[in-house]
Amino acid sequence: MSAEQPLIADLFEVDKRLTLKPVVDFNTYLHNAFGEGPCRCHRCVEGAGDESSYSHRHTFELEGRTLHRRFANTAGSDVLLVLKKAWLSYTKNDLITVGTLDMATLLSFTDAALHERLLALLPASGLARESEGQWQLQVQAD
Numbered sequence: 001m002s003a004e005q006p007l008i009a010d011l012f013e014v015d016k017r018l019t020l021k022p023v024v025d026f027n028t029y030l031h032n033a034f035g036e037g038p039c040r041c042h043r044c045v046e047g048a049g050d051e052s053s054y055s056h057r058h059t060f061e062l063e064g065r066t067l068h069r070r071f072a073n074t075a076g077s078d079v080l081l082v083l084k085k086a087w088l089s090y091t092k093n094d095l096i097t098v099g100t101l102d103m104a105t106l107l108s109f110t111d112a113a114l115h116e117r118l119l120a121l122l123p124a125s126g127l128a129r130e131s132e133g134q135w136q137l138q139v140q141a142d
């Protein structure tokens with residue numbers, strides 16, 4: 001038995017958890033949280049895309065292209081709901097929904113291709129904001 005075997009077993013264990021349905025659902029949700037092209041909501045069309053007065057952004061430059069956030073299902077409480085399910089499934093612990101968000105854990109079950117979307121959606125949905133290198137969860141109104 002070589003010394004490398006336990007490590008390989010650990011990696012396999014991590015991979016298996018990534019196939020849990022709530023984790024897959026969370027990644028699918030992140031993917032679908034954005035649509036192609038700039039936001040076409042009334043406010044953006046009227047303001048010709050000037051978002052300087054917005055508290056949360058509508059249009060994003062991600063993955064080398066322009067995307068907009070789909071509002072209908074990306075309120076902070078919506079994001080929190082799918083995140084909680086994935087978190088519980090992946091870590092076997094409930095997500096602590098106040099204070100600092102453990103980004104290392106969150107990124108470990110977020111598909112690397114979706115990290116940009118995650119980092120855009122957290123503040124845009126109002127779920128969390130970055131402050132001095134830490135992500136702080138915001139209280140969600142239902």
Ligand SMILES: [Zn+2]
Nearest residue numbers: 039041044058
């Ligand atoms: Zn808009």
